[in-house]
Amino acid sequence: MSQDNEIDALSKVYDSLKGLNNAQVKRIIDWVASKFEPDKYPGLKAVERETGSSLEPGPAPPESAEAAVMPGKKRRGRLPAKAKLTAEAEEPQTEAVGSPDFMKYETFAELFFASNARTITAKILLAAAYLQEKKNIKEFGSSDINAMLKKIGQVVQNISASINVLLLKKPPLLIQAKKPGSHKHARRAYNVTDAGLSIARNYIIK
Numbered sequence: 001m002s003q004d005n006e007i008d009a010l011s012k013v014y015d016s017l018k019g020l021n022n023a024q025v026k027r028i029i030d031w032v033a034s035k036f037e038p039d040k041y042p043g044l045k046a047v048e049r050e051t052g053s054s055l056e057p058g059p060a061p062p063e064s065a066e067a068a069v070m071p072g073k074k075r076r077g078r079l080p081a082k083a084k085l086t087a088e089a090e091e092p093q094t095e096a097v098g099s100p101d102f103m104k105y106e107t108f109a110e111l112f113f114a115s116n117a118r119t120i121t122a123k124i125l126l127a128a129a130y131l132q133e134k135k136n137i138k139e140f141g142s143s144d145i146n147a148m149l150k151k152i153g154q155v156v157q158n159i160s161a162s163i164n165v166l167l168l169k170k171p172p173l174l175i176q177a178k179k180p181g182s183h184k185h186a187r188r189a190y191n192v193t194d195a196g197l198s199i200a201r202n203y204i205i206k
Contacts, residue, residue, distance in 0.1 A: 124145055124159065128190065131148065171193065175193055176189070
């Protein structure tokens with residue numbers, strides 16, 4: 001429960017600050033830090049040091065997490081991102097060359113129940129790593145991840161907020177694969193970083 005509360009707090013704070021400039025962010029964090037006793041919350045100093053360009057508006061993580069489609073333009077020679085992921089049992093796949101830790105599991109259900117991924121972000125990272133390594137899908141959206149989790153009864157509400165947490169980790173565990181268009185329905189795609197794959201592998205019980 002504490003992990004979920006932390007994710008919720010991170011998401012709300014980030015959403016509140018992401019439209020501000022560095023000076024405004026600095027003033028707000030200084031004010032918040034002054035309301036706590038520094039000796040009891042030493043992490044506040046570290047947070048303050050990290051609020052330089054990292055919260056500058058621009059490459060802000062999204063409210064939605066799907067593959068980008070520019071308005072008025074058609075993809076040529078490619079299927080939409082959602083069409084890449086069909087029901088797992090029905091999805092034919094070309095031979096993938098991924099991590100042996102993921103390749104030995106035929107389904108995501110087998111992998112999940114052989115893991116100790118219990119927090120929301122751990123489940124998301126494990127599903128994303130399975131898509132990338134086992135299914136050889138290098139760019140996927142939040143709906144693709146949630147589709148994997150839904151099949152095993154682990155669907156995540158407001159998954160975009162949890163994905164934002166993985167994007168903001170130092171180093172990031174997920175990165176945005178494509179820059180979205182300006183259209184309000186533009187979707188973002190992601191892939192798992194080397195650091196993310198390393199952590200996901202550690203979830204698997206040997």
